[in-house]
Amino acid sequence: MECVLGLVGKGFAILLHKNNEDKIMLLDSHKLVAASGEPGDLSNLGVQFTEYVQKNVSLYKFRNGIPLTTAAAANFTRGELATALRKLSFASVRPSVKNPYSLNILMAGYDNESGASLYYIDYIATLHKVDKGAFGYGSYFSLSTMDRHYRSDMSVEEAIELVDKCILEIRSRLVVAPPNFVIKIVDKDGARDYAWRQSVQFDLCCVVTFAFVGRLFLTSLFSSKINIEDQANDVFLQNLTQNNDNISKQIYPKHKSNHMKNTKRSK
Amino acid sequence: MDKSPMEAEATIYLLCGKDNKVYLLKLQKGNTSWDISSFNLGFEPRFIFSARKSSKLCSANPNLPMSIFEYNGSAVVAMVGKNCFAIASDRRLGVQLQTIATDFQRISKIHDRVFIGLSGLATDVQTLYQRLVFRHKLYQLREERDMKPETFASLVSAILYEKRFGPYLCQPVIAGLGEDDKPFICTMDSIGAKELAKDFVVSGTASESLYGACEAMYKPDMEAEELFETISQALLSSVDRDCLSGWGGHVYVVTPTEIKERILKGRMD
Numbered sequence: 001m002e003c004v005l006g007l008v009g010k011g012f013a014i015l016l017h018k019n020n021e022d023k024i025m026l027l028d029s030h031k032l033v034a035a036s037g038e039p040g041d042l043s044n045l046g047v048q049f050t051e052y053v054q055k056n057v058s059l060y061k062f063r064n065g066i067p068l069t070t071a072a073a074a075n076f077t078r079g080e081l082a083t084a085l086r087k088l089s090f091a092s093v094r095p096s097v098k099n100p101y102s103l104n105i106l107m108a109g110y111d112n113e114s115g116a117s118l119y120y121i122d123y124i125a126t127l128h129k130v131d132k133g134a135f136g137y138g139s140y141f142s143l144s145t146m147d148r149h150y151r152s153d154m155s156v157e158e159a160i161e162l163v164d165k166c167i168l169e170i171r172s173r174l175v176v177a178p179p180n181f182v183i184k185i186v187d188k189d190g191a192r193d194y195a196w197r198q199s200v201q202f203d204l205c206c207v208v209t210f211a212f213v214g215r216l217f218l219t220s221l222f223s224s225k226i227n228i229e230d231q232a233n234d235v236f237l238q239n240l241t242q243n244n245d246n247i248s249k250q251i252y253p254k255h256k257s258n259h260m261k262n263t264k265r266s267k
Numbered sequence: 268m269d270k271s272p273m274e275a276e277a278t279i280y281l282l283c284g285k286d287n288k289v290y291l292l293k294l295q296k297g298n299t300s301w302d303i304s305s306f307n308l309g310f311e312p313r314f315i316f317s318a319r320k321s322s323k324l325c326s327a328n329p330n331l332p333m334s335i336f337e338y339n340g341s342a343v344v345a346m347v348g349k350n351c352f353a354i355a356s357d358r359r360l361g362v363q364l365q366t367i368a369t370d371f372q373r374i375s376k377i378h379d380r381v382f383i384g385l386s387g388l389a390t391d392v393q394t395l396y397q398r399l400v401f402r403h404k405l406y407q408l409r410e411e412r413d414m415k416p417e418t419f420a421s422l423v424s425a426i427l428y429e430k431r432f433g434p435y436l437c438q439p440v441i442a443g444l445g446e447d448d449k450p451f452i453c454t455m456d457s458i459g460a461k462e463l464a465k466d467f468v469v470s471g472t473a474s475e476s477l478y479g480a481c482e483a484m485y486k487p488d489m490e491a492e493e494l495f496e497t498i499s500q501a502l503l504s505s506v507d508r509d510c511l512s513g514w515g516g517h518v519y520v521v522t523p524t525e526i527k528e529r530i531l532k533g534r535m536d
Contacts, residue, residue, distance in 0.1 A: 078393070082393075085390070086433060128360055130367070133367070143365070
């Protein structure tokens with residue numbers, strides 16, 4: 001199961017993706033995009049589509065000499081998804097087969113004129129500029145957490161605290177919680193990896209992406225192939241895995257319902 | 268996504284209460300008898316609110332197949348006043364029962380005297396709006412003037428009917444000031460059937476409540492301020508009864524001399 005989260009802070013935006021593969025891609029030096037979708041449908045499709053967007057963003061820069069703004073890149077992505085939504089696939093045997101992408105995208109970027117921004121693009125090409133967004137099952141928990149704790153002028157440290165709260169929530173409440181998270185950030189200095197939150201190291205991939213806009217940083221979770229740079233993770237990690245163990249060991253009493261009685265009455 | 272969103276779950280639910288108990292009766296597709304579940308309330312039930320349509324509530328399934336028009340949730344209303352008109356919408360953008368944003372723009376300006384509010388699927392709202400702005404700009408270049416609202420309504424109707432067998436899943440509400448500052452409003456369904464009205468038009472998931480509220484509150488020949496009050500009250504009270512729309516309102520009151528845009532704060536849920 002994939003979760004994508006993002007939020008906007010003061011001059012930065014974070015995207016958080018849980019995955020063992022890096023599903024948060026750099027569109028260009030100051031943009032990050034995280035794609036998530038239906039399981040089984042995503043891995044090739046998501047990479048293909050985001051690479052397609054990435055190459056077109058670069059093409060614009062080569063042709064025109066200036067990079068695209070985040071808003072323009074988001075609208076371009078939205079246009080591609082919208083076109084594919086109702087396009088008839090002529091290449092297939094049955095000409096009436098449509099070929100839409102089932103990809104949910106969070107795009108975060110930093111522009112000098114307009115600061116940090118985060119765009120939410122649905123799989124049916126609904127585009128909206130947001131301060132905080134999330135996709136996947138993790139969104140049910142993390143959106144509420146972000147609603148409670150988010151402020152529009154958060155610093156990077158506060159935002160990372162909020163990210164950690166969301167991760168904690170996802171890990172403790174979601175049965176199919178992804179074990180690993182990567183945090184990436186984009187601010188005026190560009191897009192880069194920020195930190196990892198790993199509890200298990202293995203090569204499976206699950207993606208949780210959430211993003212919030214602050215100084216624009218994007219978080220993504222990576223596989224065990226990449227070394228963990230942030231040593232502070234270890235303590236945090238231990239606490240989290242500890243929590244997970246405690247929860248899994250609890251045995252909940254079997255619920256016996258005396259109230260609901262189902263009776264069939266024939267007409 | 269393996270099931271088409273247009274298939275409604277063919278189950279009828281009835282909720283009733285009596286003798287300290289609440290009964291839920293369920294008739295499923297293919298069955299000929301009702302399943303009854305009862306819950307012991309402990310006190311005599313006084314008010315029971317039940318879902319209007321079986322496909323909307325009464326289930327905790329997060330993937331409940333709703334109508335595709337109810338996927339994002341919307342409410343748009345336009346009213347005619349004396350040489351002015353008002354158009355209002357809610358601000359919620361949701362994905363079925365989850366709210367994504369509370370500042371979604373449904374009403375767009377085509378030019379200073381024509382506004383269009385689009386309800387329905389948000390992606391088609393955005394696509395259709397971009398197409399219409401494009402067509403209007405082309406019209407402006409060719410004719411060197413703005414489109415009349417009646418003409419614009421015909422344009423929208425034609426564009427929607429072009430996609431008759433794969434339609435844009437949205438219902439537009441068009442409002443404008445025509446010749447001699449005479450206000451014009453109309454709505455249409457998703458394949459372009461125009462409905463002209465002299466008083467008010469509504470669309471969206473809250474349309475049934477809106478019809479009732481507008482009918483009760485509308486008076487002919489209202490001035491701009493009174494029109495604003497009326498349309499705001501009608502909108503807010505209607506979206507309060509609809510779970511898929513709300514989170515405030517966006518009202519434009521347009522007179523021949525000015526456009527006033529106001530944001531309403533209602534029940535933020």
